[in-house]
Amino acid sequence: MSRMPCVTVLRGDEITDYSDDRGNRIIGTPAVVQPQTQVVFGSDNCTVRFGEDVNWMTHIYFNDEGGSVEIDDGAQCIGQLELGRECTVRIGKRLNVTGMFSVVTEDGCTVEVGDNCLFADKATIRAYDHHPIFDLDTRERINIARDVSIGSDVWLGYGVQLMGGARVGHGSVVGTMSIVTASNPIGDHCLAVGQPATVKRERIAWAKNGRPPASHMDPGAHTAC
Secondary structure, three states, rough: OOOOOOOOEEEEHHHEEEOHHHHHHHHOOOEOOOOOOOEEOOOOEEEEEOOOOOOOEEEEEEOOOOOEEEOOOOEEEEEEEEOOOOOOOEEEOOEEOOOEEEEEEOOOOEEEEEEOOOEEOOOOEOOOOOOOOOOOOOOOOOOOOEEEEEEOOOOOOOOEEEOOEEOOOOOEEEEOOOOOOOOEEEOOOOOEEEEEEEOOOEOOOOOOOOOOOOOOOOOHHHOOO
């Protein structure tokens, strides 16, 4: 008789320093956490690590063992993270999410978000597809899971989707409803739009405060606007 998986669900104020006999841990405590927010340990040896001054309204689902979520100082996030076996999600300092944001990972993938990023509502990162697609001749899977990397000071517009293998460089902007794929990586300080997203302009800088950057600004410095 097969053993039913043990699932531990922590909600609201329960999302604080925690450990259990299955090797699951929460390290640190968000400064703000909504009562309905959940961390669901569906397997073993999974870890959540919170930095300082984190405003957390994001559900975390560990669907398999060995998952890791790291949220750095000052992040403010609402949405959902879903992790498969041996997957990692790293969120940098001062991420600001203005609406629902989602991440889906599987098969040991890493999703990394740099510092000082701004994500609009319905931004989505899909490191893998839920259903496999196979080549009929070789019988090999062709839509394998792949890492996703987002640099620092990146602005993702409304409804942007990043697929497995996507790369967005430091200081770049991806326009509304664009789809970033592995075959069209976005470099540093670029403006990209489209499905798939392509670079329309290079050497740009954006600012949260509405003021243009100083004329002497070095785009290679990745300083928050």
